[in-house]
Amino acid sequence: MAIDGKVAFxxxxxxxxxxxxxxxxAHDGADVALLDLREDSLHETKELVEAAGRRAITIGGDVSDKSSLEAAVNRAADExxxxxxxxNNAGIAGPITPVRGITEQDFDRVFSINVKGVLFGIQVAAAKLEELGHGGKIIAATSIAAHxxxxxxxLYSSSKFAVRALVQAAAQELATLGITVNGYSPGIVGTGMWEEIDRGFAELTGAEIxxxxxxxxxxxxxxxxSTPEDVARFVSYLAGPDSDYMTGQTPLIDGGMVYR
Ligand SMILES: NC(=O)c1ccc[n+]([C@@H]2O[C@H](COP(=O)([O-])OP(=O)(O)OC[C@H]3O[C@@H](n4cnc5c(N)ncnc54)[C@H](O)[C@@H]3O)[C@@H](O)[C@H]2O)c1
Known part of the structure; x- marks a missing residue:
């Protein structure tokens, strides 16, 4: 299998x-550390990883808290x-609002999770890979809204544009450590996030749910x-050896919506 014996976070x-x-x-052969805000919500994913015959650990943590993310990556490497x-997949949609309605509080919350969370993820992962003395793959969620x-x-879109910038710079800075940095840019994926976006538009414009x-x-x-699995298939490519000659890119995997 493509990433047999590797550890993913x-x-x-x-x-x-x-x-x-x-x-x-896990189906590709990796053991997986799972992080989310609420640890008890990770049981289902843990079972899915274990059903594929791989090991999983669950960690409650907030990506916008660098020391908690650092501790989580250390724990994953140890265990x-x-x-x-x-x-670096965690992200939030934030409020559905015109630019004129974005508050400082909304801005800080969305950038704290979507941008700082990815920045910290890149920093912590790069430091750990350097310490372990081998290269690796750092991957981040962006979006069609990053293009x-x-x-x-x-607000959401500007946070995802920022992630693309971090991916491009980090790719160039980390290449000598054998680390590639890429992103994935999904379109419309039927998840909890889109339920939230749809609800936000309904509240703002009166559109039906x-x-x-x-x-x-x-x-x-x-x-x-898109299904989440459509995206996961592409992330599997980014995580495996077939993408070794690719870095600093954030390709669209959107079924044909935005053309770049
Ligand atoms: N759903 C889409 O259509 C879509 C499209 C493009 C990009 N994306 C991006 O893909 C990623 C995943 O999206 P999704 O649709 O699966 O979202 P989702 O809301 O269904 O799931 C996101 C998960 O991240 C967790 N999370 C949120 N904030 C966190 C934090 N601070 N620390 C740790 N965990 C946190 C949530 O608890 C949740 O389990 C996001 O970065 C999103 O912006 C989604």
Whole structure:
């Protein structure tokens, strides 16, 4: 299997895309450390990893707290016997609001999790890989919204643009350590996050629940919303040896929505 015996660390692993990534990496042969805000919400993902015949540990933690993330990566390396792949997946949509309505508090919250969380993930993973004396893969969630912004999603979008910048700079800085840094840019994935976005649009515009999601899905060339597994398959490629000659990129995996 592509990443047999490697150790992966997935943030935001309790549901949605993070859960699908953890499951897929386990099927590819990795043991997986699972981090989420609430540790008790990670049991289902742990069972999925174990059902694939791999080991999993669950860790409650907040990606916007650097020392907690550092402790979590150290614990994963100790308990799983190594550390090779960091998936900075945790992120939030934040409020659905026009640019003029973004408050300082909203800005700080979204950037704290989406940008600082990824920055800390890159820093902590790079330090651990250097200490272990081998290279590895650092991967981050971005979005179609990291390539093109959309009305009412300017705050989320600007946070994901920032993640692309971090990926590009870190890739160039960490190459000599044998570390590649890439991102994945999903489109419309049917997860808890989109339920929240849809609800946010309904509150703001009076649209019916489900109508905004439907409208966005209708714009997808391949004619359907993404599943978390569609994204996990691409992350599996980024985590494995087939992507060794790729760094600093954040490709779109969106069924055909945004063309770059
Ligand atoms: N769903 C989509 O359509 C979509 C599209 C593009 C990009 N993305 C990105 O993919 C990633 C995963 O999205 P999803 O749809 O699975 O979201 P989701 O809301 O379904 O799951 C996110 C998980 O992250 C956890 N989390 C949130 N804040 C955290 C924090 N501070 N520390 C640790 N864990 C935290 C949540 O508890 C949750 O389990 C996000 O970065 C998101 O921005 C999602």
């Amino acid at each position: 997935v943030t935001g692993a309790a549901q949605g895309i993070g859960q699908a990534i953890a499951k897929r990496l 799983l016997g190594g550390f090779d792949i960091m998936i 093109e912004s959309f009305p009412m999603l300017g 489900g109508a905004t999601y439907k409208k966005y899905v209708e714009g997808i060339t391949l004619g359907r919303a």
